Amino acid sequence: MSLRRLAEVARGALHLLYPNACLICDAPEAGREPYRHGLCSDCLTAVTADPHAQCPKCAATVGPHAETADGCPSCRGRGFAFARAVRLGPYDGRLKDAVLRMKHAAGEGLAELMGRVFVEARGSALKAAAADLVVPVPLHWRRRWARGYNQAEAVAREVAIGLGIECRPGGLRRVKAVTQASQPSAAARRENIRGAFRAARGARFAGRAVLLVDDVMTTGATLDEAARVVRQAGSGSVNVAVLARA
Numbered sequence: 001m002s003l004r005r006l007a008e009v010a011r012g013a014l015h016l017l018y019p020n021a022c023l024i025c026d027a028p029e030a031g032r033e034p035y036r037h038g039l040c041s042d043c044l045t046a047v048t049a050d051p052h053a054q055c056p057k058c059a060a061t062v063g064p065h066a067e068t069a070d071g072c073p074s075c076r077g078r079g080f081a082f083a084r085a086v087r088l089g090p091y092d093g094r095l096k097d098a099v100l101r102m103k104h105a106a107g108e109g110l111a112e113l114m115g116r117v118f119v120e121a122r123g124s125a126l127k128a129a130a131a132d133l134v135v136p137v138p139l140h141w142r143r144r145w146a147r148g149y150n151q152a153e154a155v156a157r158e159v160a161i162g163l164g165i166e167c168r169p170g171g172l173r174r175v176k177a178v179t180q181a182s183q184p185s186a187a188a189r190r191e192n193i194r195g196a197f198r199a200a201r202g203a204r205f206a207g208r209a210v211l212l213v214d215d216v217m218t219t220g221a222t223l224d225e226a227a228r229v230v231r232q233a234g235s236g237s238v239n240v241a242v243l244a245r246a
């Protein structure tokens, strides 16, 4: 048994002993109110705090006095296929811990919880996107099979419920299995992801205002490519919502 698997088993046993343990840090007493059920107050505060100024276009952290009218250093001059990105917070600390835990089969409950926290904490920014359809960024079927679920889909489902709009998990398909993390540069990531998505037959994106949902945005290459495909299928505006922005 690998160390990681052993840690997962131990955590499972811990949650049997303390069914109210925090899903991020394992503190024995998590909140009991409906939307925060499963997170201790430290984790809830940490994942929703987001003290940094951010770029209104790509949601990257920027300096407190940065001029961002036409984007930030990481997106200026780069035309994204989506209009704006909304984030719950930076990919750091407890939010990073949460995202990493979501990458295991046992993380589905946490992913749903994070979707509810996202709407609760960033409702006005998400509503400002004026979307009428939520679409999660899909995993390639092989990775989905290995993980047991798609974390972006679990987050998207809850975001859609919170916003009171439709979620269409099968709208986009991932037709190319690629690993972005190992790519040496932003340009390599853009090249690597090209052609990875296709609009599903019967996706019916035409005229819809789409909110694309993913767990993490790093350079934005994956979300840019997904947005390009959705727009090519005839959608109206495309905006992006991510739990964490690296």
Ligand SMILES: [Zn+2]
Residues within 6 Å of the ligand: 022, 023, 024, 025, 026, 027, 039, 040, 041, 042, 043, 044
């Ligand atoms: Zn906690």
Ligand SMILES: [Zn+2]
Residues within 6 Å of the ligand: 055, 056, 057, 058, 059, 060, 071, 072, 073, 074, 075, 076
């Ligand atoms: Zn930016």
